[in-house]
Amino acid sequence: MNADTTLTFLDSPARRVTRKVVALLAIAIYLGYLVYRGLYTINQEALVFSLTVYLAEIHGFFSLVFYYFQIWELRGRRVPPVPAELAVDVFVTTFNEDVDLLRQTVRGAINMRYPHRTFVLDDGRRAEVKALCDELGCEYLTRENNEHAKAGNWNNAFRQTSGDVIATFDADHVPRADYLERTLGFFADPAVAIVQVPQRYHNLDSLQHRVSWRSRRMYGEQDVFFNLVMPGKDHWNAAFFCGTGAVLRRSALRPHGGLLTGTITEDMHTALALQAEGWKSVYLNELLVTGLAPMDFSSYSAQRLRWAEGNLKIVRLLNPLTCAGLSVAQRICYFASMYHWTIGFAKIVFYTAPPLILFTGQFPIANFDRTFLMVYAAHLGSLVGSYKLLSRGTGRIVMDEIFNMANFYTLLAAAKRFVFGRRAGTFVVTSKRGGEGGQERAVLPQYVLIAMTVTSLVWSTLGLGFGVTEDVVGAGIATFWALYNLALMLVVVGFASRPVQKRQSVRLRSSVPIELLDVPTNGRLAVSLDLSEGGCTLLWPGPLAVGRRLKLRLHLGPSAIECDATVMSVHGRERSGWIGYGLKFEQLSPEMVDQVADALYNMTVPEIFARLSQPSWPIRAAKALAGRVGGSLRARASRQDAFLPVRVQHQAGEFLATTRDLSESGLSLIAPSPLKPGSVIRVILRGPTGEWSSPATVVRVKPVPNPVAAYRTWHVGLRIDGHTSVVALRHQLAPEVMS
Amino acid sequence: MNRRVAVMLLVLVAGEIGVFYVEHRDVVAMNRSADALVLDARFPDTAQAVLARERVSRRVLERVADVARRRHDVSLQVVALERIVSSAPGDTEARLRLAQALRDAGRLDEAERIYREELQGLDEGGGR
Numbered sequence: 001m002n003a004d005t006t007l008t009f010l011d012s013p014a015r016r017v018t019r020k021v022v023a024l025l026a027i028a029i030y031l032g033y034l035v036y037r038g039l040y041t042i043n044q045e046a047l048v049f050s051l052t053v054y055l056a057e058i059h060g061f062f063s064l065v066f067y068y069f070q071i072w073e074l075r076g077r078r079v080p081p082v083p084a085e086l087a088v089d090v091f092v093t094t095f096n097e098d099v100d101l102l103r104q105t106v107r108g109a110i111n112m113r114y115p116h117r118t119f120v121l122d123d124g125r126r127a128e129v130k131a132l133c134d135e136l137g138c139e140y141l142t143r144e145n146n147e148h149a150k151a152g153n154w155n156n157a158f159r160q161t162s163g164d165v166i167a168t169f170d171a172d173h174v175p176r177a178d179y180l181e182r183t184l185g186f187f188a189d190p191a192v193a194i195v196q197v198p199q200r201y202h203n204l205d206s207l208q209h210r211v212s213w214r215s216r217r218m219y220g221e222q223d224v225f226f227n228l229v230m231p232g233k234d235h236w237n238a239a240f241f242c243g244t245g246a247v248l249r250r251s252a253l254r255p256h257g258g259l260l261t262g263t264i265t266e267d268m269h270t271a272l273a274l275q276a277e278g279w280k281s282v283y284l285n286e287l288l289v290t291g292l293a294p295m296d297f298s299s300y301s302a303q304r305l306r307w308a309e310g311n312l313k314i315v316r317l318l319n320p321l322t323c324a325g326l327s328v329a330q331r332i333c334y335f336a337s338m339y340h341w342t343i344g345f346a347k348i349v350f351y352t353a354p355p356l357i358l359f360t361g362q363f364p365i366a367n368f369d370r371t372f373l374m375v376y377a378a379h380l381g382s383l384v385g386s387y388k389l390l391s392r393g394t395g396r397i398v399m400d401e402i403f404n405m406a407n408f409y410t411l412l413a414a415a416k417r418f419v420f421g422r423r424a425g426t427f428v429v430t431s432k433r434g435g436e437g438g439q440e441r442a443v444l445p446q447y448v449l450i451a452m453t454v455t456s457l458v459w460s461t462l463g464l465g466f467g468v469t470e471d472v473v474g475a476g477i478a479t480f481w482a483l484y485n486l487a488l489m490l491v492v493v494g495f496a497s498r499p500v501q502k503r504q505s506v507r508l509r510s511s512v513p514i515e516l517l518d519v520p521t522n523g524r525l526a527v528s529l530d531l532s533e534g535g536c537t538l539l540w541p542g543p544l545a546v547g548r549r550l551k552l553r554l555h556l557g558p559s560a561i562e563c564d565a566t567v568m569s570v571h572g573r574e575r576s577g578w579i580g581y582g583l584k585f586e587q588l589s590p591e592m593v594d595q596v597a598d599a600l601y602n603m604t605v606p607e608i609f610a611r612l613s614q615p616s617w618p619i620r621a622a623k624a625l626a627g628r629v630g631g632s633l634r635a636r637a638s639r640q641d642a643f644l645p646v647r648v649q650h651q652a653g654e655f656l657a658t659t660r661d662l663s664e665s666g667l668s669l670i671a672p673s674p675l676k677p678g679s680v681i682r683v684i685l686r687g688p689t690g691e692w693s694s695p696a697t698v699v700r701v702k703p704v705p706n707p708v709a710a711y712r713t714w715h716v717g718l719r720i721d722g723h724t725s726v727v728a729l730r731h732q733l734a735p736e737v738m739s
Numbered sequence: 740m741n742r743r744v745a746v747m748l749l750v751l752v753a754g755e756i757g758v759f760y761v762e763h764r765d766v767v768a769m770n771r772s773a774d775a776l777v778l779d780a781r782f783p784d785t786a787q788a789v790l791a792r793e794r795v796s797r798r799v800l801e802r803v804a805d806v807a808r809r810r811h812d813v814s815l816q817v818v819a820l821e822r823i824v825s826s827a828p829g830d831t832e833a834r835l836r837l838a839q840a841l842r843d844a845g846r847l848d849e850a851e852r853i854y855r856e857e858l859q860g861l862d863e864g865g866g867r
Binding site for chain 2 (some may be wrong): 069361440447451458462466470497
């Protein structure tokens with residue numbers, strides 16, 4: 001089998017051509033802009049300043065060229081049949097992560113369906129990890145030292161194992177049950193050495209996520225990389241190993257003794273070396289693993305510093321531009337991945353230029369006239385427009401700029417370490433718990449920039465006000481630029497002021513029905529707003545005192561658990577009328593913890609990612625318009641998100657579920673068992689102001705894709721007879737639980 | 740941004756305002772009313788300091804010229820007007836004021852030259 005035959009195009013031929021034309025046009029316009037700048041606008045009176053800004057713009061040009069080259073063609077993959085007899089080892093690497101966190105990863109690894117052996121590689125030499133392995137039934141490997149950090153740990157296990165392929169996961173990356181079934185088929189091509197899947201993070205309150213539940217959209221800082229750059233690199237056979245969520249061929253690694261150890265980013269280094277030897281890589285963009293992203297700014301910066309420093313240092317050991325064996329496209333792709341980490345140089349220029357202008361009155365651009373403005377407008381317009389178009393709704397310029405602001409100093413520090421070196425490139429394990437100290441110190445560079453910018457604005461205002469200078473236009477432009485940068489700085493500083501995460505486990509948005517067993521039977525149904533192994537936010541219409549102990553029955557899809565919980569906090573009344581209560585589960589047995597975790601990873605996480613994948617509003621509007629124009633003039637009744645507990649009584653019995661949306665003609669819910677289309681059932685909904693009951697007809701039943709049979713659910717659409725009652729329901733229940 | 744940082748920033752800005760005042764005391768002084776400046780004995784020194792600056796706004800130069808005229812300090816007025824004219828060579832009104840000030844200072848040749856240039860400009864402009 002040739003793995004290249006599994007490649008598919010993600011766009012239609014017309015769109016592919018359009019996007020290529022736009023990319024080339026944007027590059028041509030940028031080039032024309034740079035030529036114009038170089039010929040006519042270098043300010044001789046401030047030559048150093050002017051040239052510095054010009055060089056930063058040239059840096060941006062190459063960034064754009066590399067980016068557009070990498071996403072020239074986006075490729076997907078057809079998943080080939082899984083081979084019958086492949087010996088698979090699964091490595092879970094750990095050093096100092098919490099055992100509770102590790103437990104779910106190891107369980108996820110063990111529960112993968114394809115036959116395999118799971119090894120926990122503990123560089124922390126912890127007895128509790130050994131006990132965990134004994135309890136769960138996997139193998140424990142450790143060593144006497146921590147030489148070469150994660151790569152050394154991995155290689156230690158590599159020497160002691162013998163599987164044909166090795167799936168590798170970080171301690172916080174939980175694989176789905178079908179992970180191996182989806183990835184192993186590519187190894188039927190004997191040239192494939194690496195199969196990588198994207199790293200998705202389920203702690204959506206992390207530093208690098210921004211979520212809008214109302215518009216069902218999510219921004220993840222790494223989305224551009226995993227949704228665009230990696231599928232684009234896959235086109236050039238240059239997708240690389242990203243450290244976790246990958247399967248590697250043992251025979252490819254054997255000559256190296258495992259992973260390469262010369263850098264602190266052994267993943268890309270190893271991938272580069274393998275591809276230079278002619279091995280292929282595969283990128284499968286499916287949600288097969290989820291992990292944890294850093295929760296606080298210092299952990300985030302430490303992670304980025306490691307990535308940047310490690311990736312830059314690879315150039316010294318294995319320069320993709322000069323090493324033998326790579327195609328031209330592969331050289332460009334790998335070099336682009338390293339070049340990306342040098343953006344700090346350009347950014348510091350753009351952040352300090354406005355203060356310099358405002359303090360000195362000197363401009364980096366001469367002949368700031370109408371012609372220049374027209375050239376600049378064309379350049380900026382083509383840059384923004386092409387980026388939006390080619391990023392296919394994933395890249396968001398303002399968010400990208402915020403994270404550039406967040407990273408600039410870290411990247412400069414990495415570049416400094418690359419140029420001047422340091423004692424030893426130690427591997428720092430990224431903390432995912434958050435709540436660590438030093439957050440204010442982590443944003444000190446941004447504070448310095450804020451001080452520079454604010455004082456320059458004050459200086460310029462004083463100068464204009466008292467008549468020291470009269471260049472209102474120049475100061476106005478610089479002020480606008482400075483204020484834009486200042487807004488970015490304040491957002492980044494806000495990262496460091498985020499509330500400290502105190503919970504031991506990640507709370508996920510999960511609306512499951514909950515019965516309060518120690519309140520009167522009539523109307524004891526509630527719903528969760530979020531859920532973790534340690535507790536939940538309960539939405540309940542009445543008062544509950546802090547400290548009160550409750551008996552709960554949580555309905556986790558097809559299964560349910562009964563447990564005690566203590567009311568820890570009152571969040572206040574939601575707009576919908578519910579009152580939110582922070583609950584802590586008491587004395588959950590390990591089996592119950594595992595049951596909650598399984599429900600979260602198998603039902604909640606996939607639903608969250610599916611839910612938050614709405615296109616941007618212009619695309620939604622265009623699709624709606626196209627639908628209308630295309631003839632489907634009868635639009636479906638507008639639906640409103642609603643997460644209400646509902647008791648469903650049907651011929652074979654009853655179950656509890658939560659609704660997903662309400663419309664004027666019906667509602668939908670996620671059911672733990674399938675209902676027969678056309679059958680008439682009774683639904684009893686619980687809202688903040690009471691219960692509402694009605695017969696309903698099942699009009700649509702769609703299974704929710706889930707590799708684990710035990711957590712299979714169905715998306716059921718119901719039609720309610722009697723529109724007026726549904727309208728009344730919508731008003732009565734004010735279903736904005738998730739807003 | 741926490742309160743400590745905000746306070747530090749305010750202190751920084753306050754210090755900056757102080758530095759600005761020390762650095763531009765002469766220019767700041769010229770923002771007082773013309774009547775006050777006419778009576779200010781230190782005006783000539785302050786005005787000299789302003790005129791020695793490489794960059795200063797026309798508004799401040801106008802103030803210096805105006806106050807100098809009212810104080811009958813023609814030489815100072817001429818210097819101020821020369822700065823104005825050098826930054827706006829096409830400003831006829833400013834040039835005529837400079838010519839007047841030169842005449843008052845007894846620098847008739849220079850005043851005449853400006854008048855002639857302006858008249859010549861009028862002729863070339865078709866008697867505008």
